[in-house]
Amino acid sequence: MKPLNLLLFTLLLVTVKAHGQITVYQDEKGQIFTTSDAYAARQTTATASYNKVTFLGSPFFTFPVWQEGKVQLDQSGKELDCQLAYNLVTSDVLCRFAGDSAVKVITPERFTINNTTFVRLQNSIAGLAYRTYFSIVHTGPTKLWMSLNNQIEPRNGAEEIKTRYYKDLNIQGIYRTKTKYYIQKGEGEPRLVNLSKKLLLDAFADQAAALEPKIPSRQLTPNDIIDVINVYDSLTVADRKSLAHLSKEELFKRTLQAKITYPGGVGKQGIYGRVYAGFDVDSQGAIKNVVILSPDNVGFGFTSEVKNALEMLATVDPAFNGKYALPVAFTYANTKEKSGAxxxxxxxxxxxxxxxQLLEEVVVPYVVTTPITASREVWGYYK
Incomplete structure (x- = not known):
């Protein structure tokens, strides 16, 4: 099979930083290689020298690297056909549209390659929000997601023996795929569980006592996690029904929507954000103990709009007695932009x-028709 030349690629080695073109190819024995042909600048001198290194495997999700696929560039957009290559080292999604030979690096909301769909979800590391791609393993009220990442590692003994006939290739290591598993309860943030019983029980802390006897003590498999998810969802079905009922209670929704408005002047600045408010419904149906659960220092009047609206609500059906969390999204759209809200x-x-209980989100839109230099989301920080 002919080798496939790709793109400029950066490899960090022990003493050399190399910038050059990589080639991914498969030999007659079926072994996949990635070769980097580069001019390397040594840190100790100002000279550059030609360097060629080889790795077993590939940084990409598929081989051949380019596959027919589909992309959805934003949440409201339609799927587009294109050739895709997904780099599991950098998380870059490369795209070539029909009739255009140029390679574009894109950040779609979702894409499908080799019959696998990846979705761009929010996650966080050390409190910093970022978005990465996940593939769905199990769907339902509670979802199981999988993320993939390739890393270069040394070859093990068996791999050294297997590749002893490739001494002339200067093999420096092997690309290994690392798989991580995440639980997502409802619309919450995906939470890392991998195949760990402890992390799984932490994720399902509200039902840990009932679930613990049902989780094997051995190394878990994805099917084990799916079994636990199904049990968890069956245990919480009553809560989900209550959630759905209050969220779909028309008087509650209509009154709340009418009372929350976009803070004056904020929308014209291109500022948008999300607020979470907690409240109780007592045995008489009165709404009490309204608190802001998201950072209350977000500013711009978002939190006060939500809190005041909830505090002004009339009573609801006492059957909804319980504790709730209400997300409110203040969205911003500019008719001069094609990207949507x-x-x-x-x-x-x-x-x-x-x-x-997490209620369905209330959306408060703001639309402008004149260009704004820049828009930004605000969130605040936890004190």
């Missing part, structure tokens, strides 16, 4: 819900 990406971590 700016929807906040920040979401409240599950552990800050405090056992409250």
């Amino acid at each position: 700016h929807v906040p990406i920040n979401r409240l971590p599950d552990d800050r819900l405090g056992g409250r």
Whole structure:
């Protein structure tokens, strides 16, 4: 099979930083290689020298690297056909549209390659929000997601023996795919569980006592996690029904929507954000104990709009007695932009819900017709 030349690629080696073109190819024995042909600048001198290194495997999700696929560039957009290559080292999605030989690096909301669909979800590391791609393993009220990442590692003994006939290739390591598993409860942030019983019980802390005897003590498999998810969803079905009923209670929704308005002047600045408010419905149907669960220092009047609206609501059916969390998304759209509305990406971590039932989100839109220099999402920080 002919080798496939790709793109400029950066490799960090022990003493050399190399910038050059990579080639991914398969030999007659079926072994896949990635070769980097580069001019390397040594850190200790100003000279550059030609360098060629080879790795077993590939940084890409598929071989051949380019596959027919589909992309959805934004949440409201339609799927587009294109050739795709997905780099599992950098998380770059490369695209070639029909009739255009140029390679574009894109950040779609979702894409499908080799019959696998990846979705761009929000996640966080060390409290910093970012978005990465996940593939769905199990769908339902509670979802199981999988993320893939390739890393260069040394060859093990068996791989050294297997590749002893390739001494002339200067093999420096092997691309290994690391798979991580995440639980997503409802619309919450995906939470890392991998195949760990402890992490799984932490994710399902509200039902840990009932679930613990049902989780094997051995190394878990994805099917084990799916079995636990199904049990968890069956245990919480009553809560989900209550959630759906209050969220779909027309008087509650209509009155709340009418009372929440976009803070004056904020929309014209291109500012948007999401607020989470907690409240209780007592045995008489009165709404009490309204608190802001998301960072209350977000500013711009978003939190006060939501809190005041909830505090002014009349009573609801006492059958809804319980504790709730209400997300409100203040979205911004500019008719001069083709990308559609700016929807906040920040979401409240599950552990800050405090056992409250999460209601369906209320959306408060703001539309402008004149150009704005820049728009931005605001969220604040936890004190």
